[in-house]
Amino acid sequence: MNPSPFRRCPIVIASLASLVTTSDAQITLVQEGDMVGSIGACTRIDDVFINNQADWLVRLDTDAPGAEDEVVLMNGAVLFQQGSPVGIPSPAGATFSFLDTAHLANSGDLMVLFDATLPAGGTASLLYWNGALLLQEGVTPMTAPGVAPGSVWDSIDEAWANDSQQLLVGGKVEGSRDCLALLTLDAAGAIVSEELFAIDGATLPGHPTPVMGFSLARGRQALNNSGVALWFVDDDHTVAGGSTANDSWMYRGMAPLWREGDPMTTPSGSVFxxxxxxxxxxxxxxxxxFQGGRDSSFVLDVLVVNDTTIIAQEGAPAPNIPGGFTLTAIxxxxxxxxxxxxxxxxxxxxxxxxxxxxxxxxxxxxPLIREGVSTLYGNTIxxxxxxxxxxxLSDNGRYLIAELISDAPSDPTLNGAYVFDLRPNLGTSYCGPAAVNSSGLAGTIRAVGSTIVADMDLTLRCEDLARLAFSFVIVSRTQGFAMNPGGSAGNLCLxxxxxxxxSGIIAxxxxAGELIVPVNLMSLPQPLGAVSVVPGDTWNFQAWFRDSVGGTVTSNFTNGVTVTFQ
Structure with missing residues (x-):
């Protein structure tokens, strides 16, 4: 098992030369046969998560004894192991059993919902926030208005989190009443408010019958960083006024967004x-x-953005797949x-x-990854x-994490978890390779993110620099070349x-010999004062860092990268 978050290897992804380049994709988190510490060898990948910073979490099975074989890794380190109390400070003596879901917030917060075996016997669902117990099934009070006083979370079935310290939680209260509620936390991770969205037996405004249930699966709800949720509710069709033709609803916040049987805006003539x-x-x-049925038959599912833009639909051509085939399932x-x-x-x-x-x-x-066509390490997926x-997929659309099986010569059904960087290096590298520095390597600089000024999403990644050295990035509209300027060991390319x-970063x-600089496009430093980047501008960047040659302190440079903005 490689202890670093990524191992680099070449990849071939069908029909994606414009989106993913073979040299930039970063893959292989853990594969079948990899040793997971001293626990055992990985035998199967069971669940995957990733965020905008490429922090990742993988649930996997190992060949350890049956009661100890499930492991949860985060960035290569063991977070939980079945049968172990590691990572579970409360309740005392509880051991990990099974991971239900997790959320790696882009803000750095971590939510995990899992089953634990209790020391007195039996199991309980525990919801942890940043390593501390937040909710415990059968113990933690549920205090949202609309729930009977003295209620506790009798079960915790699913949870979603955002980057604003909010959680959407589905479970049971009052013994057997399903409910869905929004919890808001303070900076210390304590619950400061609970808002009940809906509960079994209550009738939502404008509904003909009471709530009968929810669909508490991972992709059936969503929560953004403004605290707005998409959530599903099902009405009771067995009582007067109820009907299976229109008893399911999707809400956005506290307003109905879609109702079963209602007309869809797109495709025209369809109904939900x-x-x-x-x-x-x-x-x-x-x-x-929205991905779901456009009629009651479930035969013709459709994938639509903002109710207007069709991405895919069953019965239509499979996009960009040679042979004129028709989509049969999405x-x-x-x-x-x-x-x-x-x-x-x-x-x-x-x-x-x-x-x-x-x-x-x-x-x-x-098509990003195509069965029978795309390859890993030369092996067909x-x-x-x-x-x-x-x-x-990470929220920014950059990192895809996937469980895949490939036909490796050593194992024709090799199971593994892999990450793909979907954004290629931007701009054009020039003035390279740079002079070798004290690390024994030539420093490099590359641009990733977006060249669209309005996106404000350009990052410079400087790698293979001198270790433990101060460094920063310099910038100019003009390329140049000066060998060993001012006694430097490197070459100035501006x-x-x-x-x-x-971005004011001196780090x-x-x-690791790395410098990462998110670029403030509204304030590029220049000798006469900072300037803003505008579409059409071309700027050149280079990293400058301290170095030493034979014990003598000097400086060095990376190559340069030029970026034209849109």
């Missing part, structure tokens, strides 16, 4: 089928995506992810007679998982007006 099986997502701009319990820019990641199956190559994970209309536990310390490279 039962919403209990639909998958949804919601971003911070307020965009939403999934039930198959996740759909909506990025901050309203791009959509989804899974599709089509009617190719050769069933060894009839599925793919798509990004909008582009033979199986792509289709459930909400087999792939996930000319003209050169600004120092992009130590650490033991």
């Amino acid at each position: 089928g039962s919403l209990s099986g639909c998958e949804v997502d919601l971003n911070d701009r307020g965009d939403h995506v 999934g039930t319990l198959t996740p759909v992810f909506l990025t901050e820019r309203a791009d959509v990641l989804w899974y599709g199956d089509w009617d190719d007679p050769d069933t060894s190559q009839d599925t793919a994970i798509f990004f909008n209309q582009t 033979t199986t792509i998982g289709s459930t909400d536990k087999t792939f996930a 000319a003209g007006a050169v600004g120092r310390a992009v 130590n490279t650490g033991t």
Whole structure:
């Protein structure tokens, strides 16, 4: 088991040369056969999660004894192990049993919901926030208005979290009443408010019958960083006024968004089928995506953004798949992810007679990973998982984590968890390779993110620098070349007006010899004062860092990278 978050290796992804380059993809978190510490060898991948910083979490099975074989890894370290109290300070003596769900917030917060075995016997669902117990089944009070005084969480069935210290929690109270509630936490992780969305037996405004239940599966609800939720509720069709033709609803906040049987805006002439099986997502701009039935038959599922833009629909051509095949399935319990820019990641199956190559994970209309075509380490990917536990996408749309099976020579059904960086290096590298520095390597600089000024999402990654050295990025509109300027051991690749310390960052490279600079495009340093980047501008960047040669202190440089903005 590699202790670092990523191992780098080449990858070939079908039909995606414009989106993922083979040199930039970063893969292999853990594979079947990898040793997981001293616990045992990995035998199977069971669940995956990732965030915007590429922090990852994987639930896996090992060949350890049966009561100790499940392990949860976070960034390569063991977070939980079945039968172990590690990571569970409360209740005292409890041991980990099974991971239900997790959320790696982009803010750094961590939510995990899992079953634990109690020292007195039996099990309980525990919801942890940043390593501390937040909710315990059968113990923690549920105090939201609308719930009987003295109630506790009798079960905790599913939870969703955002980057604003809020959680949407579904479970049971008052013994057997299903409910859905929004919890808000303070900076210390304590609950400061609870808002009940709905509860069994209560009638929501405008509904003909009381609530009968919810659909508490991972992709059936969504919560954005403004605290807005998409959530499902089912009315009681067995009482007067009820009907199975229109008893399911999807809410946005506290307002109905869709109702079973209502007309869909797109595709025209369609109606919403039962919403209990639909998958949804919601971003911070307020965009939403719907994947579900466009009639009551469940035969023709559709994938639509903001009720207007069709991404895919069963019965239509499989997008960008040679052969003219037709989509036959876009999934039930198959996740759909909506990025901050309203791009959509989804899974599709089509009617190719050769069933060894009839599925793919798509990004909008582009197949990212295609069964029987895409490869890992030169081995063909033979199986792509289709459930909400087999792939996930970071909110910014950059990192895809997936459980895949490939036909390695040593194991024709090699199971592993892999991460793909979906954003290629930006701009053009020049003036390289740089002079070798005291690390024994030539320092490099690359740009990632977006060249669109309005996105404010450009980051400079400087790697293979001198270790434990102060460093910063310099910038100019003009390229140049000066060998060993001022006695430096490297080469200056800029000319003209050169600004120092992009984004005001002067940082130590650490033991990894790295410098990461998110670029403030509204304030690039220049000798006569900071300037803003505008579309059409071209800027050149280079890292400058302290170095030593034969014990003599000097400086060194990376190569340069030039970026033209839109």
